[in-house]
Amino acid sequence: MAVVRDLRTLLRLGSFRRLLAVRLLSQGADGVYQVALAAYVVFSPEKQTSPAAIATAMAVLLLPYSLVGPFAGVLLDRWRRRQVFLYGNLLRALLASATAVLIAAEVPDRFFYVSALCVTAVNRFVLAGLSAALPRVVDDERLVMANSLSPTAGTLAATAGGGLAFLVRLVGADSDAAVVLLGAGLYLCAGLASLRLGREQLGPDLPPTRPRLSTALSGTAHDLVAAVRHLAAPERREAAWALGTMTLMRFCYGALLVLVLMLCRYAFSTTTEAGLALLGLALGVSGAGFFVAAVVTPWAAGRFGPVRWIALCAAAACVLELALGLPFAVAPMLVAAFVLGLTTQGAKIATDTIVQSAVDDGFRGRVFSLYDVLFNIAFVGAAGVAALMLPPDGRSSVLVVTVAGVYGAVSLAMFRFRAP
Numbered sequence: 001m002a003v004v005r006d007l008r009t010l011l012r013l014g015s016f017r018r019l020l021a022v023r024l025l026s027q028g029a030d031g032v033y034q035v036a037l038a039a040y041v042v043f044s045p046e047k048q049t050s051p052a053a054i055a056t057a058m059a060v061l062l063l064p065y066s067l068v069g070p071f072a073g074v075l076l077d078r079w080r081r082r083q084v085f086l087y088g089n090l091l092r093a094l095l096a097s098a099t100a101v102l103i104a105a106e107v108p109d110r111f112f113y114v115s116a117l118c119v120t121a122v123n124r125f126v127l128a129g130l131s132a133a134l135p136r137v138v139d140d141e142r143l144v145m146a147n148s149l150s151p152t153a154g155t156l157a158a159t160a161g162g163g164l165a166f167l168v169r170l171v172g173a174d175s176d177a178a179v180v181l182l183g184a185g186l187y188l189c190a191g192l193a194s195l196r197l198g199r200e201q202l203g204p205d206l207p208p209t210r211p212r213l214s215t216a217l218s219g220t221a222h223d224l225v226a227a228v229r230h231l232a233a234p235e236r237r238e239a240a241w242a243l244g245t246m247t248l249m250r251f252c253y254g255a256l257l258v259l260v261l262m263l264c265r266y267a268f269s270t271t272t273e274a275g276l277a278l279l280g281l282a283l284g285v286s287g288a289g290f291f292v293a294a295v296v297t298p299w300a301a302g303r304f305g306p307v308r309w310i311a312l313c314a315a316a317a318c319v320l321e322l323a324l325g326l327p328f329a330v331a332p333m334l335v336a337a338f339v340l341g342l343t344t345q346g347a348k349i350a351t352d353t354i355v356q357s358a359v360d361d362g363f364r365g366r367v368f369s370l371y372d373v374l375f376n377i378a379f380v381g382a383a384g385v386a387a388l389m390l391p392p393d394g395r396s397s398v399l400v401v402t403v404a405g406v407y408g409a410v411s412l413a414m415f416r417f418r419a420p
Contacts, residue, residue, distance in 0.1 A: 010146055015137035018196045020150060022085050023130050025193055027154040029089075029186030030123060031161025033096055036179040037116055039169050040103055042261050043272045043279075051390040053109075054258050055383035060117045062376040068124045070224055070369045081136075081202035082194055084129045088122050089191030095119045096184035100177040130154070133202040159287065161186070166280040170273055227370045230363045238307065239358035239367075241417055245310055245410045246351040247374045249317070252403045253344045254382030256321070260333065262394025268330050278330070282337045289341025296342070297349040306350040311414035313343040313350075318407035325400040 010016050041057040099115040131151070138146040165179050231240045260282055269275035301309045317340060324336035359367045389399045 010138065010142060010149065013138065013142075015197065015201065016146065018193070019130070019133060019137050019202075020153065021193045022089075022190055022197075023150060023154045024157040025186055025190035026085075026089060026126055026130070028157040028161035028164075029092070029096075029183045029190060031158035031163075032165040032186060033119065033161075033180065033183035034158075035162040035165035036169075036176055036183060038261075038279075039165070039179065039276060040112075040176040042265050043276045050392070051258055051262060051383075051387035051394075054261055055380070055387040056109075056113060057116075058254070058258075058383040059380045060113050060120065062120075062380050063117075068121055070221075070373065078204075080199060081129045081133045081204065082197050082199050084125055085194035085197075086191050088126045088129075089187045089194065092119050092122050092126075093184045093187035093191065095122070096180055096187055100180040100184065103180060104175075104177040127154075129202075132204075136202045162283075163280070166276065170277060224370055224373075227363055227367045230359065231367065231370075236358050238417070239355045241414070242307070242310065242351040242354040243371060243374065245314070245414055246347055246371075247378045248406055248410050249314060249344055249347050250375050251378040251382040251385075252317070252321075252406050253340060254379040255386045255399060255403055256325075256336075256340060258383050258386035259325075259390060259394050259396065259399055260337065262390055262392075263328065263333065266393040267328065267395055268333075282334060285334050286337040286341035289338040289343075290345040292338075293342045293345035293349060297346045300346070301350050301353060306354050307414055307417055309350045310347045311411050311417075313347040314407045314411035314414065317343040318404050318411055321407065322400065322404040325404075326397060328395050 011020075037057060037060075041053050095115055095118050099112065099119065102112045102115055134146055134150060135143055161183075165182070168182060169176070169179050230236065231243070261279065264275045264279040264282065265272070266275075268278055297309065300312070304312065320339045321336055324332040324339070355367060355371065386399060389402075390396050
């Protein structure tokens with residue numbers, strides 16, 4: 001297979017192997033930690049989980065990406081990247097250990113959320129640093145290949161970490177604190193692995209004079225405003241519409257995820273262990289839909305065009321989510337999870353393609369930063385709306401119909417869209 005051959009080529013590069021090890025351990029720890037938080041918030045036997053608690057947890061996990069993400073690059077251009085990996089992962093190991101202590105001590109939830117918020121905020125710097133450091137360990141000829149394979153490997157590591165957390169939680173340790181400590185151990189390993197890289201090896205190359213930090217941060221905010229104005233130009237209407245529709249589809253996916261969490265916790269299972277196992281199965285099936293989307297979308301977007309493919313994805317989600325969601329039964333829910341994984345990721349790949357082709361090269365980085373902010377805020381907003389609409393057991397026909405209506409509106413708008 002071409003992917004295996006490319007990866008074998010890259011792994012011959014010692015510095016790339018060492019940087020990849022940091023990524024795999026770091027993102028594997030992220031997967032463990034995030035599943036541990038979800039298990040504590042949703043599936044702890046002693047807690048009466050509510051949609052509001054789930055919405056709070058999602059805000060803790062995702063808002064740092066939205067608020068910190070656009071500004072992370074400013075600081076990363078001032079700090080040695082190897083040191084970011086070392087101290088960032090050591091700090092996360094310490095904070096995750098503190099989270100485990102807070103869970104074991106059964107302190108009020110506000111202290112737990114502050115600790116978790118700090119861990120996920122540091123994560124933004126580590127992930128951005130991993131991407132920024134890649135050109136320092138791979139030559140120009142192999143950079144595109146590395147940019148394709150390295151983040152994919154990290155995503156797989158995060159998935160594997162989440163699976164390990166599910167396994168430990170269900171089989172080995174009936175303690176959320178123990179699973180969080182496992183994540184802390186992996187963060188520690190990631191920090192130590194970074195010591196195999198040279199202190200100066202990953203850059204950045206610091207210029208003799210740099211703007212003041214306050215000037216650089218205000219410049220970043222100005223750049224985001226410039227990205228909005230760039231998208232508002234008539235010749236980039238297609239990219240703006242695609243971003244808007246993807247934001248709405250992400251909103252729908254987030255609302256339905258909260259619904260599935262509540263169904264798995266209360267309606268579909270009699271024990272927390274059974275509910276956690278069912279949630280793991282649903283997320284795995286949705287992940288399979290993501291994989292199928294990656295295989296199908298290049299052909300479908302070429303056959304119908306990216307805009308029409310987004311419209312078809314939204315239409316399929318509208319019809320099938322309504323048909324499969326309203327029975328509130330396990331088997332239809334699993335099929336719906338696969339469909340929503342496929343349609344959401346299919347639309348996202350098409351949106352990425354539209355933005356990359358329609359936006360000027362000098363604005364792509366800023367537009368994708370804006371894209372990231374919209375993506376995560378939509379997810380958190382969806383959790384908040386679901387918290388207001390869902391009953392305790394998660395069975396809400398109103399939410400299912402509302403989400404189907406949003407999908408339908410997105411589909412209709414994109415079918416009727418005409419580029420200038």
